[in-house]
Amino acid sequence: MSDFPEFPGAGHHPGDGTHGPLTTPEGDPVVCGVDGLPAATENSLSFRMPLASEILDIGIPEADMDGDGFMEALTLQDERGLTVYSDADGDRAIDRVSTVRFDGTYDSWELSNAREHTAFGGFTSGAPTLEEDLPRWTCLDWGRI
Ligand SMILES: [Ca+2]
Ligand SMILES: [Ca+2]
Structure with a gap:
C-alpha cells in the first residue's frame, strides 16, 4: 500500500473507490474471498466466477435467495469484507x-455479457480465447455507507 499524491485538477480516478467503484487493473470488480481459489475446471460441479484474467471455481451455492428451490448464491469473506455471489440465470x-467492505465501501455488479458467452456457464470449459469472450462486469451501484 502506498499513498498517492493529490494532483490538483485531476478530476476522475476510475477504480479507486472514491470517484468510482473499486476495480482491478483489468476492470473487474474487487471481490472478497477469492484469494487461493482454484481455476474452474470442465468437470467441476462448482459454480464459476468469470473474471477478465481467469475463471475461478467459486464453490457450491449455499443459499436460495429468490425462493425458487434452487440454491444460487454464496457468500465469501476475507479480511477486507464480504461478497455475495449469485447466478441469476441458472447457468x-x-x-x-455485491460486496460490502469493512472500510464502509460497497458496490454491486452484474455480468453484462453473460447471455452470449456460454463458455462461462453450463458445463463447458471456460478458458477465453477471443478478446470478445472476456467477461465484462458493469457496476450497478457503489458508494460508502
Ligand atoms: Ca433460487
Ligand atoms: Ca449465470
Whole structure:
C-alpha cells in the first residue's frame, strides 16, 4: 500500500473507490474471498466466477435467495469484507456480485455479457480465447455507507 499524491485538477480516478467503484487493473470488480481459489475446471460441479484474467471455481451455492428451490448464491469473506455471489440465470456462472467492505465501501455488479458467452456457464470449459469472450462486469451501484 502506498499513498498517492493529490494532483490538483485531476478530476476522475476510475477504480479507486472514491470517484468510482473499486476495480482491478483489468476492470473487474474487487471481490472478497477469492484469494487461493482454484481455476474452474470442465468437470467441476462448482459454480464459476468469470473474471477478465481467469475463471475461478467459486464453490457450491449455499443459499436460495429468490425462493425458487434452487440454491444460487454464496457468500465469501476475507479480511477486507464480504461478497455475495449469485447466478441469476441458472447457468452456474456467477453473474451478480455485491460486496460490502469493512472500510464502509460497497458496490454491486452484474455480468453484462453473460447471455452470449456460454463458455462461462453450463458445463463447458471456460478458458477465453477471443478478446470478445472476456467477461465484462458493469457496476450497478457503489458508494460508502
Ligand atoms: Ca433460487
Ligand atoms: Ca449465470
